[in-house]
Amino acid sequence: MRWTSALAIYVLFWAFSVFLVLPFGVRTTDEAGxxxxxxxxxxxxHDFPAGRIALRVTVVATILFGLYYLNYVYGWVTPEMLDWTREG
Known part of the structure; x- marks a missing residue:
């Protein structure tokens, strides 16, 4: 895999992770008093700690991308394994 492809895939994982991380730890103004x-x-x-959220998103995206890359290298899950329309 070329480094530009890996970077593009990492950016996609990062963008996906934003939506995964944002709902956690949110307190409304009423909850914060x-x-x-x-x-x-x-x-x-109540507040939006952008730096903390960016750090959490980066950690989650790095873990997910690491798992993706290890699967790419070692072939744990292949497209043939996911083809349920095939017989046999």
Whole structure:
């Protein structure tokens, strides 16, 4: 695999991991004991620690990409194993 392909796949894993990580650890303003701004949705997060979330996303994406790359190298799961339409 070329390094540019690996980088593109890692970026895809990173983008997917954002949606995987974002819902965890979110506290609303009511849960944090703060005052809501007029017009603020009840479900809006109290604060948004972008650096901490980026770090978590990077860790998750790196683990997932590592598993993907190891599967690419060692062939643990191949397309033939996932072809359930084939007989035999």
């Amino acid at each position: 703060g005052e809501r701004v007029p017009g603020q949705a009840e479900s809006a997060p």
